[in-house]
Amino acid sequence: MNEFRNTKILVVGGAGFVGSNLVMALLGCEPREVLVVDNLLSAESSNVPDSPAVRFVEGSITNDAILRDLPTDLDYAFHLATFHGNQNSMADPLADHENNTLTTLKLYERLRHFSSLKRVVYSSAGCTVAEKTFDKANATTEDAPVSLWLDSPYQISKIIGEYYSNYYFKQHKLPVVKARFQNVYGPREILGAGKWRGTVATIWRNVIPTFVYQSLKQMALPVENGGIASRDFIYAEDVAQGLMCCATRGTPGGTYNIASGQETTIFELANLINDLTGNPTAIAMAEKRPWDRSGKRYGATETAKSAIGFAAKVDLNDGLERTIAWTRQNLARIEACMSRHSGHLHAPAKAA
Secondary structure (H helix, E strand, O other): OHHHOOOEEEEEOOOOHHHHHHHHHHHOOOOOEEEEEEOOOOOOHHHOOOOOOEEEEEOOOOOHHHHHOOOOOOOEEEEOOOOOOHHHHHHOHHHHHHHHHHHHHHHHHHHOOOOOOOEEEEEEEHHHOOOOOOOOOOOEOOOOOOOOOOOOHHHHHHHHHHHHHHHHHHHHOOOEEEEEEOEEEOOOOOOOOOOOOOOOHHHHOEHHHHHHHHHHOOOOOEEEHHHOOEEOEEEHHHHHHHHHHHHHHOOOOOEEEEOOOOOEEHHHHHHHHHHHHOOOOOOEEEOOOOOOOOOEOOEOOHHHHHHHOOOOOOOHHHHHHHHHHHHHHOHHHHHHHHHOOHHHOOOOOOEO
8 A cells, every 4th residue: 555655654553463473564565664562461573574674662652751752753554452352341340441541541641642643543443333142143334233232341332432533523623533353363372471461361362373373283273152153254454454444534523444354254164174284183062151241243244345445365274274383383483382371271162
C-alpha cells in the first residue's frame, strides 16, 4: 500500500503475535519509521522485526514518560495492546483493566493533540458482540447489539475501548477506526510468551497454537462439550492486511469486521490438525467451559469487502499447513518460553 511509504507509524503491542505480523507487513511498504511500544507482558522482544526502520520501546503505553516522548508527527497509529485473553482477565480483572481499558484511555488522551494523524486503528474483538448461543450461529454484523451480560472482563474492556473510540472521534475528531477481530491464528504466536498472568492460558493461549503443538507432540487434543463450539479462524497475514485497509480506507468512527466469514467447529478443527500432523492419538473429550456462552460464532464480511476492500485470502487448510511448518521450525523457541512457567504447567486449559 503506497499510503504507508515514507510515513511514521506507531504500533502499540507491536511485539505481540498480531502486532509483529502487522509490523512485518508495514515494512514491505517502506515507511520512514515504525515505532513499536510493548511491555512484553504477553509477547517476546524476539518477535520485533530487525530493521533500521523499526524502533522498539519496551514499556506500557500507560507510562507517562513513554506517552510524552511519542513523536507528534505520527501519520498512523495502531492500538493492539491487550491483556490476553478471557481466562486471564477473569483471574485478574484489575490487570485486564490496566492493560486494556487504561491503555486505550491514556493513549487517546495523548493522541488527540496530534494534528498529523490520518488514522488511529483500534483492535476490538468479535466475541464482544457475538450472539450468546450454542444453537445455529448467524454471521455477526458490525451493527450487532451489545449484550449487557458479557462473559469476561476481557470482553468488557474491549467494548469499552470501542466506546472510548467513538467518544474521542465525536468529541475530539480523533480519526479512530475500529477493527473487530475474529479468532486470529498463524506464525509468530508463541506458547508461553511473556510473563505469568495467573492461569495456564498464559502457556496454552489460543486453540490453534495449542492444538498444533500438542498434535505435533502426539498428545490428545482436549475438545470440550463435544466440540460443537464454532469459531471464525482468520490467518495473521490476512489480519495485518485488514488492519492496513482500516487505516487507509476506513471511515473515522467506523467499525469493520476482520473475519474470514467461515464457520468451523472445534471438533472439525481438531480432526483437521491431527490429519495434517499425522497425530495418531485420539481426541480427548472434556466438559464445557462453564463461563463461555458464545458457543457458536462467525463474522459477516460484506461491509469490510464493500467499504475498505478487505477479504481474507488464506483458507484454513493452507493457513494451518503454514502454521504447522512454522511451529516445527520454532519448537525450541516455543519450548524455551513454555519452560519459564514450568512450575505452573498443568493439564492443558484450551481457549478458543
